[in-house]
Every structure is written in structure tokens, then in C-alpha cells.
Amino acid sequence: MPGADTREKILDAAERLFSAHGFAGTSLRAVIRKAEVNLAAVHYHFGTKEDLLRAVLERVVVPVNQERLERLGEVEAGSGEDPPPLEAILEAYLTPGLRSIHDLGERGVIITRFLGRSYTEPNELVQALVRDQFGEVGQRFTEALGYALPHLPEGELHRRFMLVVGVMTYIQADAGRTGEYAEDLFDVDRMVGHLVVFLAAGLRAPAPALRQQVREKEGASS
Amino acid sequence: MPGADTREKILDAAERLFSAHGFAGTSLRAVIRKAEVNLAAVHYHFGTKEDLLRAVLERVVVPVNQERLERLGEVEAGSGEDPPPLEAILEAYLTPGLRSIHDLGERGVIITRFLGRSYTEPNELVQALVRDQFGEVGQRFTEALGYALPHLPEGELHRRFMLVVGVMTYIQADAGRTGEYAEDLFDVDRMVGHLVVFLAAGLRAPAPALRQQVREKEGASS
């Protein structure tokens, strides 16, 4: 195959720029300049700018979420009838999102930041795509966490898993920045280890006292 | 004063649009349409688009960080010579960033999301402004947390505080969305309570074993 594939050059450049400047902050012309291709090639291969974004996002996020589900499956299979240990579930969730840093070097940092940023992108299409891709992962992991944390009521379980996602997202979005994890970026196991200690302790904390039906404010009937 | 203030109308509209679509995703023309003012008025009152962003950001972030420092000061003063309890420090950090939801209603939701989004906004100016504004808060709170968590080595302390910031940021950015905290949005004390339980437990977790100088990989001298 003579000359690097045009399609992939576009994907690589777009991935890098979306990661650095966001969707709205990246112009197609910036993409073609970096990819050293023609503007029309983008439209030929992908269609609209949003279609390009979709392609970039899926190339990154699909394998990560697949690996999450696979790892969770292995963890569940490995623990027989018992619920898998909390730490193992967390590792199954966290590692795939950070692993690419180690495996792919500089591009891994870009991918990781792209992933984290996608979760907070203002663009509505991005939001829809992310929620879509994340649906099954969120459901399966919430379920697994529920077995590992039987003391948590349903609502609190959902809220706490959201905090896990928040931590993951923030760490990803900060990849390669001035963050405190900068030195650990290429030692993923160690970084995941730090996160697991923190998150497992938080998740295991007792549920806050229920006071849903105890509204201190004046009720309708005095 | 006849006719609402032009300057404030612009700030309000820009705040709402930046919050919803980000900086790059918001055009000045969209701002003036919503504010029902003239395009030239924006340049007259603020200068460039970046100057407008700076004004919007500072209007929101300065009072929040001021209140954080004030609350921390009160907490420290109230505990005499002892280090303040961890939970009180966390409340001092979290509440100001979420309080506006309760106090300001719909605009509070906008502000909160704007705050969360600013922390992950790709634009470099935003990053610089946020880091600037956050500097003193980060330093003071890290210091206070250090006294409350004497078992944590310096590096781990910084990393864990970063996770607190990550949780805060994610919760803010998700304000008014489908998040699990949606129903608690207007009961800030309760939401903060939930967060504090989780975060305090995570922060109190024992530090992961040090293995910095034990690199399993081959050293320079065998």
C-alpha cells in the first residue's frame, strides 16, 4: 500500500485536534492541514464534520468499553458463585480507559484526554454518542457493584457509581497535563492501584441516613 | 435606571450560552441575539470575545472561591488548636460550588454547569484563568487536608485532593442533566452530605504501599 492511508491520516489528525481543542474549536481545515490531505477528502470519506467526529469517537471508545465488559466477565467468572471483590470490579472499569497510555505512548495520551473530554463536551451529538456507547457498561457495572456492596440502597449505588465515573473522567481529561498523576501516566497499574484504594473506600462507606420523607420544612397540613 | 443594564444583559446571555455550548461553540452573534443588544455593544463594553469570557468567568468563579476560603477560615478558627475535622473541610470546599443552585434557581444551575465545564474547557485562556483563580484555594485546602490526614505522604495527598476536585467538577458539569443527583439539586446540604461521606472515606483510606524506588524493571546497575 503505497502512501499512508488517507482515511487514517484524517482520523489521526482529527483525533489529536478534537482532543486538544474540542469539537467546536477544531475546524476541518485545521484537520486537513495536519493530515496533509485535501479538504474534499474529508467529505468524501466521512461526510459532514459531525460524521467525522462520530468516526473518531467510535474508533476510540468502542474497544475501551468492549474491554471493560470482557474484563468484568472474566472477573465474574473467576469468582464462582460469590460476588467478585469490589477492587477487581473497579480495576476492570478503570484499566481499559487508561491502558492505552501505556500501550500507545503519545497517542495514548491523546486518546485518553479525548475520552475524558468527550464526557464533558457541550456538543449534543457527542453527548448522545457517549451516552449510547456507555449505556451497557454503566448498567453492567452498576449491577456488579450492587452485588459487591449490598449495604447500599439502589439510589445511593447509582449516585456513587456516578462519582466513580466522575473521577475516571477527570483523570482522563487531565492526561498529560500538570496533574498530580503526570508521573504515573506510564505506570498504569500503579495509577489504577491508587484510584482503586480511594474509590473502594468511598464506595464502602455506610449509606447516609435516609431522610427522604422527613422534610424539615413545613408540610402541606400543619 | 431606565431599561435593564446592557452590560449585564450581555453577561447573562453569554453565561448561559457558554454554559450550554462552551466557548468555541458560542458565537458573539448568538450572545447578542439572546441579550437583545447590538453587536458593537459587546466590543464596546468588553473588547474581544476572550475578554467577554474572562468577565463572565470571573463574575462566577471569584465569589465561589472567596466563599471557600472564608468558610475554611471559619472552620479552622472554630476548632482552636486542633486540626479541623475532615468533613468540615470538605463541606467548606464543596458547598460554595453548589450553593448557587439553591440560591439562584435556574440561573444557579447554569452557573454550576458553567463552573464545572470551565475546568475541562479546551480553550487555553480558560485553562489559564481557572488555574489562576484556583491557585490559592488549592493550596489552602491541600494544606488543611494535610493536617487532617497526617497518615498521607505529600504526593498521595496531592493526588487525592485532585480526585476531590474531579468529583466536584463532574457533579457541577452534570448539573441539570440526567445525572443521579438531579433530584437533589435543590437540596444542597443533602447533596453535599452524600459527597462528603464518599470523599471522606476515600481520603481516609491508607496510603498505597510505596514502591517508588523498587522498580521491577532492570535498573542501570544489575
Next chain:
DNA sequence: GTCTATAACGGGATAGAC
């Protein structure tokens, strides 16, 4: 499949009347 050229439009910024 790849390119040039251009359409059609929206962007930020400014000049200058009032």
C-alpha cells in the same frame, strides 16, 4: 479516489454617524 475552485454563509472586529 483525489484534487481545484467556488459557492454560500457566519464569524469577529471596527469605523463612524448619531
Next chain:
DNA sequence: GTCTATCCCGTTATAGAC
């Protein structure tokens, strides 16, 4: 201080030659 009009550039997208 507020407005209209306009400059000038960059944007996405497409048409059509090769």
C-alpha cells in the same frame, strides 16, 4: 453609549475536472 453598515476572513459543503 448606542446603533448601522461593512470589512475581511474563515467556515462547511459541494460541483465538477481529472
